[in-house]
Amino acid sequence: MKITYREALNLSLKDCLNLHPNSFLIGEDVGAYGGTYAVSKNLLKEFGSDKIIDAPLSEVGFTGLGIGAAMGGMKPIVEIMTINFALLAFDQIINTAAIVNFMSGGQIHLPLIIRMTSGGGRQLGAQHSNSFEGWLAHIPGLKILAPATVEDARYMLIYAMNETSPVIIIEHALLFNISEECPDVLQEFNPFHAQLKNVGKDLTLITYGGMLPRCMQACAEMKKKGFEIEVIDLRCLRPLDNKTIFSSVKKNHRVLIVDEGWRSGSLAAEISSRITENCFYDLDAPVYRLCRKEFPIPYPRHLEEAIIPRFEDIVIKLEEILK
Amino acid sequence: MDTATKIKLLKNMQRVRTLEELCAELYTKEKIRGFLHLYIGEEAVATGVISQLLPNDNVLGTYREHGHALLKGVSAKKIFSEMFGKIDGCSKGRGGSMHLYSVTDRFFGGSGIVAAGIPQALGLAFAAKKLKESRRTVCFFGEGAMAEGAFHESMNMASLWNVPILFCCENNFYAMGTALSRSQSQIDLTSKARSYLIEAEKVDGMNVYEVFDKTKFALDYIEKEQRPFFLEFQTYRFRAHSMFDPELYREKEEVEKWKTRDPIELAKKEITKSFTDNENLLFIKEWEEIQHGIMLEMSEAINFAENAKVENFSDLSLEVL
Numbered sequence: 001m002k003i004t005y006r007e008a009l010n011l012s013l014k015d016c017l018n019l020h021p022n023s024f025l026i027g028e029d030v031g032a033y034g035g036t037y038a039v040s041k042n043l044l045k046e047f048g049s050d051k052i053i054d055a056p057l058s059e060v061g062f063t064g065l066g067i068g069a070a071m072g073g074m075k076p077i078v079e080i081m082t083i084n085f086a087l088l089a090f091d092q093i094i095n096t097a098a099i100v101n102f103m104s105g106g107q108i109h110l111p112l113i114i115r116m117t118s119g120g121g122r123q124l125g126a127q128h129s130n131s132f133e134g135w136l137a138h139i140p141g142l143k144i145l146a147p148a149t150v151e152d153a154r155y156m157l158i159y160a161m162n163e164t165s166p167v168i169i170i171e172h173a174l175l176f177n178i179s180e181e182c183p184d185v186l187q188e189f190n191p192f193h194a195q196l197k198n199v200g201k202d203l204t205l206i207t208y209g210g211m212l213p214r215c216m217q218a219c220a221e222m223k224k225k226g227f228e229i230e231v232i233d234l235r236c237l238r239p240l241d242n243k244t245i246f247s248s249v250k251k252n253h254r255v256l257i258v259d260e261g262w263r264s265g266s267l268a269a270e271i272s273s274r275i276t277e278n279c280f281y282d283l284d285a286p287v288y289r290l291c292r293k294e295f296p297i298p299y300p301r302h303l304e305e306a307i308i309p310r311f312e313d314i315v316i317k318l319e320e321i322l323k
Numbered sequence: 324m325d326t327a328t329k330i331k332l333l334k335n336m337q338r339v340r341t342l343e344e345l346c347a348e349l350y351t352k353e354k355i356r357g358f359l360h361l362y363i364g365e366e367a368v369a370t371g372v373i374s375q376l377l378p379n380d381n382v383l384g385t386y387r388e389h390g391h392a393l394l395k396g397v398s399a400k401k402i403f404s405e406m407f408g409k410i411d412g413c414s415k416g417r418g419g420s421m422h423l424y425s426v427t428d429r430f431f432g433g434s435g436i437v438a439a440g441i442p443q444a445l446g447l448a449f450a451a452k453k454l455k456e457s458r459r460t461v462c463f464f465g466e467g468a469m470a471e472g473a474f475h476e477s478m479n480m481a482s483l484w485n486v487p488i489l490f491c492c493e494n495n496f497y498a499m500g501t502a503l504s505r506s507q508s509q510i511d512l513t514s515k516a517r518s519y520l521i522e523a524e525k526v527d528g529m530n531v532y533e534v535f536d537k538t539k540f541a542l543d544y545i546e547k548e549q550r551p552f553f554l555e556f557q558t559y560r561f562r563a564h565s566m567f568d569p570e571l572y573r574e575k576e577e578v579e580k581w582k583t584r585d586p587i588e589l590a591k592k593e594i595t596k597s598f599t600d601n602e603n604l605l606f607i608k609e610w611e612e613i614q615h616g617i618m619l620e621m622s623e624a625i626n627f628a629e630n631a632k633v634e635n636f637s638d639l640s641l642e643v644l
Contacts, residue, residue, distance in 0.1 A: 022453075022454065056476070056479055056483070058472075058476035058479065058480065060442060060473045060476055061442045061445075061473060061476025061477050061479070061480055062442070062480070063442070064439065064441070064442025064443045064445070064446060064473060065445050065446040065449060065477075065480065066446060067442075067446055068431075068442065068444060068445055068446020068448075068449065069446040069447070069449050069450040070446070071431060071443065071446065071447055071450075072446060072448075072449070072450025072451055072454070073450055073456075074450045076446075088472075091436060091439060092439065095435075095436050096434070096436075096439060096443065100424075100432075103418050103424070104414050104417075104422070104424035104426070104432070105412070105413070105414040105417055105418070105424070106415065107424055107425070107426045108426060108431070
């Protein structure tokens with residue numbers, strides 16, 4: 001059956017709240033409003049205000065509360081409206097959530113989920129369009145998942161709930177309306193492994209999150225031109241699935257990384273560096289990157305579009321590399 | 324309060340004082356490194372509060388938390404080993420002075436980020452209420468933390484959601500080197516709590532018996548009313564902020580003036596105020612024995628820490644990605 005990314009997240013939350021008696025969802029407007037992106041629509045009615053908690057606009061406070069509740073034996077799901085606002089909670093996420101297990105000598109386990117929306121493309125201007133997931137992927141002690149498909153939106157959270165360390169789930173603002181087939185039951189599912197979304201022999205195209213649909217479209221376009229592009233959906237931004245990346249690169253010898261974050265110090269830079277360190281003699285060309293151009297996001301559509309990698313930009317870059 | 328309880332509190336203060344004095348000594352010998360924040364002068368606060376808690380109760384402290392950990396049940400052996408960076412430390416030696424953790428004692432740090440522990444303590448209290456556990460949660464922070472957003476966000480949520488938590492502000496009048504009147508527009512700290520409709524009271528933080536009584540009232544209140552309570556303990560740090568602090572920001576006379584209200588001396592005076600000469604002599608002897616016992620506890624702990632092993636680097640990879 002086809003469902004949307006939004007519906008998949010909603011079903012996933014329902015499953016988690018039903019499966020784990022000590023779980024709760026907390027965040028801004030998750031209850032009465034139904035979630036800024038309507039992900040938690042109707043959950044307040046179904047689960048009550050004990051499990052669906054509308055928080056005041058206090059990102060540090062309710063993220064810290066989630067950490068404390070996890071220390072105290074609960075399984076909190078913290079929703080931060082967008083990754084832009086998550087900056088206010090970075091102290092809690094980085095200075096405690098990521099490190100407290102290590103710093104306490106392994107005593108404290110934090111079965112904590114933090115969900116947030118990331119990415120641009122909706123003319124929301126410079127403060128609502130950032131992609132900071134690469135920063136979070138810098139931090140040891142965090143696991144970062146980025147569902148780019150309906151199937152991942154449906155099942156990643158459920159698997160993440162079994163972890164005993166913090167997992168951050170990055171949902172993309174442009175994916176909420178995509179509609180795809182989603183199996184009712186999964187035979188095999190590991191949210192921490194990358195997936196080949198298309199098998200090809202001419203080039204390895206590495207991406208994640210909101211850039212995946214554009215990369216798939218570019219891949220189809222390149223097929224018409226006679227090129228077979230192998231597309232890797234990273235799915236998990238930390239820890240990175242080196243094995244899948246390296247084996248594809250070693251087979252295809254050419255790489256393009258498409259990352260919605262800014263180029264300098266980006267996740268793409270990290271992946272590029274790992275490829276160079278591990279697959280240098282298998283490469284027939286430099287490792288190329290296509291990233292967000294280094295401007296704040298402007299409001300006008302044409303300017304925003306010129307900054308975040310488009311399908312057309314990906315195709316042009318692929319043609320350049322394969323020329 | 325009976326004399327036995329009064330003496331127990333005095334003894335606990337002295338345990339903290341001795342631990343801290345030995346820390347200072349071990350720091351100059353370079354056995355302890357990094358930051359070291361001593362609690363000397365403020366002992367009545369942690370003692371009066373934590374001495375009446377149960378093992379099941381949650382405590383969350385600041386970076387000046389050695390005494391809080393000791394009083395909550397973390398052994399001096401584990402505390403010294405931690406500060407020596409040894410594997411037998413309460414955090415395996417990884418945390419150091421500012422990051423003492425002991426989940427079995429329900430002691431949750433030890434945070435080096437001012438005010439970061441407040442929402443976490445709120446979460447612990449929130450969880451205990453949701454899970455219907457019979458434990459109380461006590462959160463310590465300095466008055467400096469009250470300028471942080473995390474404090475205000477937590478007060479708001481604690482009140483809004485009826486979270487039974489005891490907020491303990493250790494007001495030692497300096498946020499590192501910045502005096503209260505130079506960092507806060509409203510220096511009546513209890514009024515900040517009241518503005519969130521949280522019951523609040525000022526306490527003489529140099530008088531351990533007043534601390535004990537006011538805390539007892541507050542703990543009963545949070546249990547009965549299932550609401551937060553805020554206590555401001557006015558106290559003073561006799562030593563520098565940390566071992567690197569030349570104390571340029573306060574006058575020696577001010578420090579000396581506060582030292583005339585040394586919480587340990589005040590407690591002794593309170594105990595002996597109606598003693599006969601004979602009772603006084605007996606007390607002096609008992610006090611000597613108590614001090615001797617404490618010295619024994621601490622020197623055994625230091626010996627233990629000296630001989631403890633360090634963690635192998637190769638074991639680290641087991642726990643972090």
